[in-house]
Amino acid sequence: MKYHFCYQCGSLLEQRSIEGRWRSYCPVCKVILYENPLPSVAAVAINESNEILLVKRKFEPGVGGWCLPGGFIEIGETPEEAVVRELYEESGVVGNNPQLLGVRTHLNGFYGDVLIIGYLIQVEKTKLHEGDDAAEACFFLAGQRPPLIFPVHEKFIELWQQKVCER
Ligand SMILES: [Zn+2]
Incomplete structure (x- = not known):
């Protein structure tokens, strides 16, 4: 995973299975930090x-x-x-x-x-x-x-x- 901290609030991210992939998720902002090519x-x-x-x-x-x-x-x-x-x-x-x-x-x-x-x-x-x-x-x-x-x-x-x- 590329992201460890939220780019909006700086919180430590969680790894969650979302839409069939492991993704970085901010539990504070409730945003998924998608990684793309x-x-x-x-x-x-x-x-x-x-x-x-x-x-x-x-x-x-x-x-x-x-x-x-x-x-x-x-x-x-x-x-x-x-x-x-x-x-x-x-x-x-x-x-x-x-x-x-x-x-x-x-x-x-x-x-x-x-x-x-x-x-x-x-x-x-x-x-x-x-x-x-x-x-x-x-x-x-x-x-x-x-x-x-x-x-x-x-x-x-x-x-x-x-x-x-x-x-
Ligand atoms: Zn955040």
């Missing part, structure tokens, strides 16, 4: 040479490993805005018009359950910079890229490659 985004960013942009993780989870640019959706932000922002923050690449690739989940990870919305973004081969959350950003040919640390990111690359084959 965190919404996040990932970008399959492709340049005009059909190379894919990958970033090297600077922080946990997966420090030192390669992954797609991405991160959590902020309050007040659409998923499309989030993926364009994360792409820029992690690599300096300006993207626009993200196309939905698919939605997947990553369960029991560092942040618990995460819902990941994958987008395809056509980008220009611009100058890359090191972003806040990434140690390195680089374009790779699909056949010469390093393996990714998050299996769900590999899934988004598969979805992109299926899309390429459909054309």
